[in-house]
Amino acid sequence: xxxxxxxxxxxxxxxxxxxxxxxxxxxxxxxxxxxxxxxxxxxxxxxxxxxxxxxxxxxxxxxxxxxxxxxxxxxxxxxxxxxxxxxxxxxxxxxxxxxxxxxxxxxxxxxxxxxxxxxxxxxxxxxxxxxxxxxxxxxxxxxxxxxxxxxxxxxxxxxxxxxxxxxxxxxxxxxxxxxxxxxxxxxxxxxxxxxxxxxxxxxxxxxxxxxxxxxxxxxxxxxxxxxxxxxxxxxxxxxxxxxxxxxxxxxxxxxxxxxxxxxxxxxxxxxxxxxxxxxxxxxxxxxxxxxxxxxxxxxxxxxxxxxxxxxxxxxxxxxxxxxxxxxxxxxxxxxxxxxxxxxxxxxxxxxxxxxxxxxxxxxxxxxxxxxxxxxxxxxxxxxxxxxxxxxxxxxxxxxxxxxxx
Numbered sequence: 456x457x458x459x460x461x462x463x464x465x466x467x468x469x470x471x472x473x474x475x476x477x478x479x480x481x482x483x484x485x486x487x488x489x490x491x492x493x494x495x496x497x498x499x500x501x502x503x504x505x506x507x508x509x510x511x512x513x514x515x516x517x518x519x520x521x522x523x524x525x526x527x528x529x530x531x532x533x534x535x536x537x538x539x540x541x542x543x544x545x546x547x548x549x550x551x552x553x554x555x556x557x558x559x560x561x562x563x564x565x566x567x568x569x570x571x572x573x574x575x576x577x578x579x580x581x582x583x584x585x586x587x588x589x590x591x592x593x594x595x596x597x598x599x600x601x602x603x604x605x606x607x608x609x610x611x612x613x614x615x616x617x618x619x620x621x622x623x624x625x626x627x628x629x630x631x632x633x634x635x636x637x638x639x640x641x642x643x644x645x646x647x648x649x650x651x652x653x654x655x656x657x658x659x660x661x662x663x664x665x666x667x668x669x670x671x672x673x674x675x676x677x678x679x680x681x682x683x684x685x686x687x688x689x690x691x692x693x694x695x696x697x698x699x700x701x702x703x704x705x706x707x708x709x710x711x712x713x714x715x716x717x718x719x720x721x722x723x724x725x726x727x728x729x730x731x732x733x734x735x736x737x738x739x740x741x742x743x744x745x746x747x748x749x750x751x752x753x754x755x756x757x758x759x760x761x762x763x764x765x766x767x768x769x770x771x772x773x774x775x776x777x778x779x780x781x782x783x784x785x786x787x788x789x790x791x792x793x794x795x796x797x798x799x800x801x802x803x804x805x806x807x808x809x810x811x812x813x814x815x816x817x818x819x820x821x822x823x824x825x826x827x828x829x830x831x832x833x834x835x836x837x838x839x840x841x842x843x844x845x846x847x848x849x850x851x852x853x854x855x856x857x858x859x860x
Contacts, residue, residue, distance in 0.1 A: 461489045461555060461622065462536035466528040467546035471500040473667065476582075477546050478509060486555035490515055493546075494532045497522035526634040526642050533633045536625060543619040549578075549665040558622045561659050569654045570623040572598070573663040580669050588808050589668070596666070603655045604707040610651065611695055612733070614688070615644035617656075620664045627653060640680065641687040648691065652699050693744050696727045714765055721761045728752055729766075746776060 463481060467474055481491050493506055494517045506516050517531060533541070540559070544550065554573065562568045574597040577585045586593050595616045601609070609616070631649040634642045650656075696704060701723045709715070713729050714722060732745030752758035753770060762768040 458488065459540060459559070460538035461486070461540045461542055461559070462538035462625070463489055463491045463542045463544055464529060464532035464536065465491060465493045465544045465546050466496055466525055466532060467493060467498060467502055467506075468496040468522060468525075468528075469498045469500045469502060470546040471498075471502050471505060472580075473547035474502055474505050476549055477544060478506075478514070480550040480552070481544065482511065483552045484550065484555045485553050486559055489513060489542075489555065490537060492517065492532045492535050494528045495519060496524070496528040524639065526636045526638065529642075530633040533628060539625055540622050541625050541628060542622045545619060545667075547667045547669070549582075549667075551663045551665070554663040555622070557659050557661065557663060561657065562622070565657060567655065568657040569627060570621055570650060571657045571659060572617060573620045573659045574598075574661060575618055575620060575664045575666040576662040578665045578667050580667070582665070582667075585668065588812075597660075597662070598658065599660055600658050601656070603651055603703070606651050606656055607699075607703070607707045610644070610648055611692070611730075615641075615647065617643075617647055618664070618666055619643060623650070637690070638687050640684050641691060645691050648695065649698070652703065689744060692731065693747070695731075717765070719761075721758055722765060724758060725752060725761055725766060725768075742776065746773070749773060 465477065470477075478491070478493070481489065491514045493514065495502055495506060497519050503518060506514075506518075515535065517535060519528060519531065523531075529543075540562075542555065542558075558571045558573065562571050575593075577589055577593055577596075579585050596618055598616055627650060630653060631646070634646055638645050701720055704723055704727065705718075708726070708730060711730055711733070712726050714726070717723060717726050728745055728748035730745070731748050732742035749762070749768070750773065752762060753768075753773060
């Protein structure tokens with residue numbers, strides 16, 4: 456696939472500290488047929504000057520005059536691509552030099568692969584490997600091959616665990632569209648849900664992207680961000696099954712059906728509504744989305760009849776469910792208590808990690824000291840063995856050995 460052009464879309468906003476390393480990691484790629492479309496989203500730092508320093512014709516900058524946010528900026532980049540394949544690179548991350556080559560080779564060897572991810576290495580603001588500090592996060596991000604059905608269930612019941620390491624065919628963008636503007640924090644997740652409905656995901660199981668974790672990412676989220684994430688996530692779940700074929704839904708979720716024999720489209724839609732009553736982790740603690748959908752279906756003559764005849768689900772049953780609890784609402788003090796608990800947990804984990812790092816450093820220093828002492832001993836031993844006196848007394852030592860025996 457060396458002849459296939461890969462269009463790399465990078466969105467940047469005020470990342471002057473990391474931007475150059477991100478661009479340089481593209482320039483050293485062993486796969487040479489690429490274009491880098493850098494969309495600067497109205498940066499107010501030195502980002503624009505840094506971008507303008509590059510004279511490579513393959514780098515194609517787009518400068519937005521005002522900050523428009525990641526969705527508009529990314530879609531601007533998508534609209535400018537010329538390649539058969541599209542890759543994304545965040546402006547604070549770094550690619551290994553063989554990243555593109557290995558993905559393109561994999562896709563050539565696996566013709567069904569239209570979307571290909573890699574695994575990641577976690578780094579801090581200074582570029583230092585921090586895989587050991589966050590093993591659970593690394594394990595979550597470094598996903599391995601799953602079937603399309605497994606990914607769909609994971610997205611529905613757990614959430615997103617994939618980072619923008621992907622290369623995908625441009626024609627998929629023509630089918631599913633770009634980022635939706637109503638998702639500020641979950642744009643990647645919603646985009647991947649649309650992709651997985653059309654094709655399988657494939658993985659090069661090597662750490663080919665250095666994913667940067669900054670202090671801003673590690674700090675506790677604000678109540679506003681938590682609220683926005685929750686609202687966006689609930690909206691994504693409500694529309695989760697849109698444009699999903701009945702066959703794919705049955706294949707992925709058959710085990711959760713209320714009616715195991717459901718097969719008609721009307722029955723599948725009802726099963727989707729019941730499934731929406733389940734929340735993260737397969738629980739039934741927050742059935743509001745399912746109740747919203749069931750309420751809509753009850754008021755439709757066709758679906759209402761299916762609910763009554765196939766599921767014995769009537770308005771009376773619906774009323775019983777809606778009076779069980781106040782749905783999804785938390786009081787302000789509950790949010791504050793939860794936030795304070797998260798902050799305390801984070802502080803305890805950071806202190807524990809720091810202690811482990813100190814112990815590790817002491818152990819490493821001790822190992823270095825012992826190795827140095829061993830090296831000195833080896834040098835003394837070698838000098839003694841090479842000395843004249845040692846060689847001259849060798850016959851005497853051999854005679855003593857014979858006598859002893």
